[in-house]
Amino acid sequence: MNALIVSAVLGVVMMFSGILLKQKTAVRNVAIAGILLLLIVNLLEMNGITLFKIDTHGMLLFDHFALLFNAVVFAAVLLYFLLSSAEMEKVGVNYAEYFALIFFILCGVTLVTSFKSLLILFLGIEIISIPLYILTGSDKRNLKSNEASLKYFLLGTFSTGLMLMGIALLYGARGTFSTAVSPMVTATPNFLLLGGMSLLLFSMAFKVSAAPFHFWTPDVYDGAPTVFTSFMATIVKVVAFAGFVRLFDDAFEAQQAQWRIWVAVITAVTLFIGNITAVFQQSVKRMLAYSSIAQAGFMLFALYAMNADGKEGLLLYTAAYCIATIGIFAVLARMSDYTFDGFNGLSRGEPLVAGALTVFLLSLAGIPLTAGFMAKFYMLKAALATPGSSWLVVFAVLMAAVSVYYYFRVIQAMYFKAPGETVQPSFPAFFKWMLGILAVLVILLGLFPELLLGRLYF
C-alpha cells in the first residue's frame, strides 16, 4: 500500500517539478530521490511498517512475494535512472514528464503485482500501458517512433479488449471479480469459464510478448527511443509476468489441466521464434528485442510449473534479466552505430565497459557464475518437477544453446575484432563504475542466489 500511494504522489510531484525546476539535473535528482523514497517505503512495508491503512475490500493483497517483487523492480528502476536518465534528455523537451509517466507506470506496477480482483488487474495493466504508448512515441519528429507508438496503441488496445471480454465472461461464470474463488464455484468447467480463461491467457501472452502474440515487439522496441525500449523490455515485461503468474495461480488453479498444455505450446513456440529470429539480426537493438522474446520463453516456465521453485525462479529471473538488459541498453543508447560492427574493438578503448558487458551477455546466455544461470537453473528445476515435461526442458536448453550464438557475437566484436571507422563513444567515469558494480552484482547473485531468495521467507 505504501508504494502504491507514494508512486502516484511522486508522479504528480514530477509533473510540477517540470514547471518549478529550470535545470534538468535538478529534475533528474528529484526523480532519483523519488525512486529511492519509493524503494524505502516498500522495504518498510516488508518489515511490517504500513504508512497508510485503507480497506480495499480484499481487492488488493500485499503479500510477501508482491512486496519483494516490487522491491526488485524499484531497485531496477533506480539502476535505470542512474545509468540512463541522462540519455532521456536527448529524446525531447518534456524531460520531467517522462519521469512523471514512469512513476505512473510504477503505480500500475504495484497494482499488477498485488491484485486480488480482476478489475484491479485490468486497471493496473491499463495504467502501465497508456503511459507506455506516450513514451514510445515521445520522439515526436521520428517517423519510426510514431509508427511504433501507433502500432503499439492499436494492438495494445485490442488485447486489452480481449482481456475485458475475458473478465466479463468470467464474471458470468463465477458471479464475482475476485480471483480468490472457492473451490466449490470452480468445480465444473463450462464454456464461460474456459472461454474467459483463454481470452485472459491470450491477452496476457500479448503483454509479455509471448509467441504467437509477439509481432508488435520487434517493431515497437526498435522504433521507440532506446532509453524507453530499455524500460519496456525489462521492467514492464517482468511485471506483466508477475501479474500473469498471480492471475493463473489464484484464479485458475483448478483448471491447471486445461491451460497447462496451452502454456507449454506457447513456451516452446516463444523460445523457438525468439531465438531463431535473433540469430539473423544485424542490429544489436533488434537482436535484444528478439532476445527479450526468447527470455520471455524461459520466464514462462514459472507459469507452466506453477510451484514454489517457479516463483523463486521468476524473482531471480527478474533481477538477473533486468540488471543485464538495463546495462546493455545503457551502453547501446550511447553508441552511434547500433549494428554488431559498432561494437568492434570496444575492449581496447574501454576495457571496463567491455568487461561488464561481457558479464551481462554471459548472464543472458545462462553461463554459470552469473545470475542468469541460476535463474534458468531454477526455471528448469521447477519445470522438471512437472511430470511429462522433459521434452519441453530439453527443447529449452537446445534453444539456450542457440542463444549463445547471438550473445557471443557481441563479445566477439568487442574483443577479437579490430575497431572500425566509427568513433567510439566516451563514457563518463560514474557510468563506467556503475556498470562495474552491476557486473559484480550479477556474479554475486549467481554465486549466492539466496541473498535475494532468502528474503522471500522472512
Added chain:
Amino acid sequence: MIAFFLILVPLAAGLISFLIKEEKAVKSFALLASLASLAVSVLGLTVLKTDQYLNFNAPWMSSLGSSFSLKLDGMGQVLCLLTAVAYPLVVGGSWQASHQKPGRFFGLMLLAQAGLMGVFLASDALLFYFFWELALIPMYFLASQWGGERRIPVTFKFFVYTFLGSVLMLIGILYVYSQTADHSFSLASFYKVQIPGSTQLWVFWLFFAAFAIKMPVFPFHTWQPDTYEQASTPTTMILSGVMVKMGLLGLIRWLMPVLPIASYQWGDTVMILAVIGIIYASLIAIRQDDLKRLIAYSSIAHLGLMCAAVFSENISATQGVMIQLFNHGVNIIGLWIIVEIIERRYGTRKISELGGLAQQAPVMATFFVIIALANIALPLTNGFAGEFLMFNGLLGAKSKYFVVFTVLAGLGIILAAVYTLNMIRKTFYGEAVSLKVPVTDLKLNEKLVLGVIVLIIFWLGIHPQSLLEVTDGFAKDWVNKIDISYLFRK
C-alpha cells in the same frame, strides 16, 4: 585444505596476473604460481594424505541441497597432479613465445587451471557443473584471441559444441537430483539413487553427449582438429593435455556409477564408436601434412582407446586408464612443445617443407624421438604400461564382441606407429631443407622442460607402480560400484 588450495592458488594468481603489464614479470609470476600449485599437489600426494586434508566442505546454496564440497580421491590425485605438472611445463616450454597483452593471456590460463582443478575435485554435481563451465570460458577467450587466422569461427564452433553438451548434462544432473532421496546434489546421494533401467537408457545420453564432445569421441570430434590447429600452442597444450580429461573424468565419476545399467547396456555402442574413432582418426593422421593436425588426430585415437577401456568395466582396464590419463597429458604436451619450437624456428609446421632437422638440432631430435615413441607405447616408456593394462582389460571385457574390439583397437596401435615413424623420418631425417633463418638447437629452458618430460616418461615406464598405487583403491571401489551382476543372478 589441500583440495581448497589447489583451486585457490591458481584462482588468486590468475586474478593478480590481469593487473601485471610487463611480459617478463607476468611470465615469471605465472611460472611461480604454477610451481606453487604443483607443490600443493605433491604435498597432498605424499605428506598430508589423510581425509582431513584431502576433503573440503563449506556450506553453499543449502536450500537447493548443494554444498561446496571437494574431495581428492585417487583419480583426483592423478588428474590434479597432471594439471599441476602441465602448467610449469607449458609456461616454461613456451618461454620464448610472446603474446600480445601477456597479463590477460596468463590470467586466463591460470583461471582455466582453477576451473580444471575444480572439475577434478568437485564432489557435488552443481559445483561440478559450475567448474565445468568455468574451465571452458577462459579457454574460449584464450583460443579466440591468440592463434591462427581462422581462430574466431573455429573456437566458436568448439564453444557451441561443448556448451550444447553441457546444458544437456545439466538436465541430466537435474533429473538425477530429482530422484535422490534427500534432494541433494552430493556425489554420495547420486551414487545411492536407483533409477529404473528404462529411464537410465535415455538419461545416459544426456550425460554422455557432454563427455563425448569433450573427449572427443567419434562422431562428436569435428571441432577438435581445427581448434587445436588454430589456437596458440600453449592453449592447445592445456586443451589437449588436460582439458580433454574432463570428459573421461565425467564418464568415470559422474556417469557410470550413477547409471550402471545404462552404462552396461550402451557399452557396446560406445565401444563401437570408440573403435571407429581410433581407426578413422589414425587413418586421417597418416595423410596429414600439418604437424599440429597430425598430433590432433593422434590424440582422438588415444582418447578413443581410453574411452573403450573405461567401458570394459574391469580393474586392469581402469588402472590402465588412470595411468594413461597422466601419461597422455605429459606426452602430448611434450609433442606440442617441440612442434612449437619447430614452428618458431623454421616458420612452418608442414611436414613436406621440413627435413633433416636431426643434423641441425640433434638434441631436439633425440627428445622428439623419445616422446614420440612414448606416444606409440614402446616398452620402457610410460605409454606402454598404460596401454598394456588397457588392452589386458579390453580382453577381459564383458562384451560379447570383446575380441573384435581388441583386435581393431590393436590395429590402431599399428597405424599409430605408421604415422609417428613416418613423421619422424620426414622431418628429422632425410634431406635437409635449406632454410633462410640460421638454426640453433634447444635453449636451456627448453632442454630443462623436455628433460623433465623424458624423465617422467622413463620413470613411469620402468616403475608404473608409483602411480598405480595411488589409484589402486579408487579403481577397486569403482569397479564394485558399477558392477550390476547382482541383477543377473535374480
